[in-house]
Amino acid sequence: MLLLIKNSRVHKNKRARKRRCGVLPVLDTRTWMYDFLKACKEQHLKNPYFIQCDVLCSSLKNLFPDISVEELHYHLLTIGLFEPSEWKAIEQTVYRMEKSSMWELVSQEYERLKRKWNGPEIPIIIFPIRNAHLTRNKNTVLKNGAAFKEAIFLFLSPDLQKEEIMALLAHEYNHVCRLAYLGKDEKQLSLKEALIIEGFGEFAVKELYGEKWLAPWINFYSFDETVEIWKKKFIPSLNIVGKEKYDVFLYGKNNRHLPKWIGYHIGFQIVDSFHSLYGPFKDGGLYTKTADEVIAGSTFRYES
Incomplete structure (x- = not known):
């Protein structure tokens, strides 16, 4: 299980107030x-x-x-x-x-x-x-x-x-x-954290319901196409912080030579390859891994 509730008493009180x-x-x-x-x-x-x-x-x-x-x-x-x-x-x-x-x-x-x-x-x-x-x-x-x-x-x-x-x-x-x-909230995320969040989200779909229900962007690009973009565009920018800065990498933008949905595609491929190499994980353990750990253990390395 994901241990997401750090203070159960606080959250229980919040839930009670919400219901009231x-x-x-x-x-x-x-x-x-x-x-x-x-x-x-x-x-x-x-x-x-x-x-x-x-x-x-x-x-x-x-x-x-x-x-x-x-x-x-x-x-x-x-x-x-x-x-x-x-x-x-x-x-x-x-x-x-x-x-x-x-x-x-x-x-x-x-x-x-x-x-x-x-x-x-x-x-x-x-x-x-x-x-x-x-x-x-x-x-x-x-x-x-x-x-x-x-x-x-x-x-x-x-x-x-x-x-x-x-x-x-x-x-x-x-x-x-x-x-x-x-x-954190999304405004505090770095690009690498945003990639992993999107990758986790779509991998959860695969894990729960099967590949049939995955988003079409997971198959938009080949590995060879993607890894070149990863090396040239993503690796130098992985530590930028703020939604207004990293959104262009998620959605793609022609004048940046970033194809449509490229960040979503890369995020899923990172998580999927990490799971293939080191999984399966019990009780949702995958979703507690750090962004650095998932990227370093995937087919998308930090090396340029």
């Missing part, structure tokens, strides 16, 4: 969406953008006291929240998500993962993803997730299979567990 305040791990955001729809109908002269901000994000203010509701709203829209202009389709979208028991599935799987990894309790917020009401095609983005120290966000489509939802949750909750173990 009515904060459950998986928030019932269905009622928020219906309130948003009702407000759009009743306030037809008001821009749905501001209604969405008021109805959905004001409810989250207590979880994110350090940023404004407007900032939170803007950020959620950039990472997958449905567009305010989609309000007429929300009732049908939420109905289809309810019919698939998505909130119940996430709640059950979250409890299983929390026990398995001895992880912290954290609110989980489910919203429809952008364009969830449109006909599915090969370019449709069906899901996205984001993990913060305050909460996990899951942006979902009604068309998802249950394994896709569980894999997304496991990836994001593994991030939360790793950050809790390190005692």
